[in-house]
Amino acid sequence: GQQLNQSPQSMFIQEGEDVSMNCTSSSIFNTWLWYKQDPGEGPVLLIALYKAGELTSNGRLTAQFGITRKDSFLNISASIPSDVGIYFCAGHPLGGGSQGNLIFGKGTKLSVKP
Amino acid sequence: NAGVTQTPKFRILKIGQSMTLQCAQDMNHNYMYWYRQDPGMGLKLIYYSVGAGITDKGEVPNGYNVSRSTTEDFPLRLELAAPSQTSVYFCASSYQVGRYNQPQHFGDGTRLSIL
Numbered sequence: 001g002q003q004l005n006q007s008p009q010s011m012f013i014q015e016g017e018d019v020s021m022n023c024t025s026s027s028i029f030n031t032w033l034w035y036k037q038d039p040g041e042g043p044v045l046l047i048a049l050y051k052a053g054e055l056t057s058n059g060r061l062t063a064q065f066g067i068t069r070k071d072s073f074l075n076i077s078a079s080i081p082s083d084v085g086i087y088f089c090a091g092h093p094l095g096g097g098s099q100g101n102l103i104f105g106k107g108t109k110l111s112v113k114p
Numbered sequence: 115n116a117g118v119t120q121t122p123k124f125r126i127l128k129i130g131q132s133m134t135l136q137c138a139q140d141m142n143h144n145y146m147y148w149y150r151q152d153p154g155m156g157l158k159l160i161y162y163s164v165g166a167g168i169t170d171k172g173e174v175p176n177g178y179n180v181s182r183s184t185t186e187d188f189p190l191r192l193e194l195a196a197p198s199q200t201s202v203y204f205c206a207s208s209y210q211v212g213r214y215n216q217p218q219h220f221g222d223g224t225r226l227s228i229l
Contacts, residue, residue, distance in 0.1 A: 004156075006156075033217055035220075040222070040223075041222050041223070042118075042204050042206075042220035042221050042222045042223050043157070043204070043220045044220070045217045045218075045219070048217045088156060088157075090156075090157075101159060101162070101172070102147075102157075102159070102218060104156030104157045104158075105156055106154065106155055106156045107154075107155075107156060
């Protein structure tokens with residue numbers, strides 16, 4: 001089946017640092033979504049991207065829909081402690097049909113540097 | 115706004131028992147989904163529904179059943195619980211119009227352990 005390769009798997013941050021993560025696929029996606037999941041909760045939508053090349057911001061978060069439609073990145077600027085959690089990329093594959101099926105990456109776990 | 119509500123939040127089952135995970139949404143979304151999330155993994159689609167009375171299999175449907183008698187509710191049933199079904203289950207909903215895929219909104223999950 002279709003897969004999304006999300007990297008890095010995990011990373012440690014210090015407050016104030018910028019963070020970057022990305023997601024790639026071997027096939028074309030027509031929507032890219034970025035979710036954040038806190039412990040014990042469901043994923044919460046951060047940013048949705050609908051067009052190739054689209055660059056969208058949500059506060060300190062910025063995400064882009066790659067020109068090839070096979071990748072996306074998420075940047076977090078000036079990280080704060082509440083940014084810790086697991087970030088998932090997800091996408092609707094081209095030709096995925098009318099079911100709105102989402103394919104998920106395995107997540108990037110953001111933790112605070114000890 | 116309640117959004118997507120899942121019950122129960124936690125449950126422990128014995129092998130072979132059955133149970134129903136409840137999901138309700140109050141956003142008048144036509145599409146609803148059930149996912150499972152295993153440790154260190156993303157979410158995998160179990161079943162989905164494009165409207166009341168219509169359901170279809172996702173990537174990992176074996177061992178589960180669903181029904182969609184109303185727009186609001188989408189219960190997931192485990193008939194014969196097996197240890198491999200220990201997981202966190204998430205229900206989601208979205209509003210789909212034609213070919214435009216809208217983001218899915220998730221509940222807080224049901225943590226299920228089969229012992």
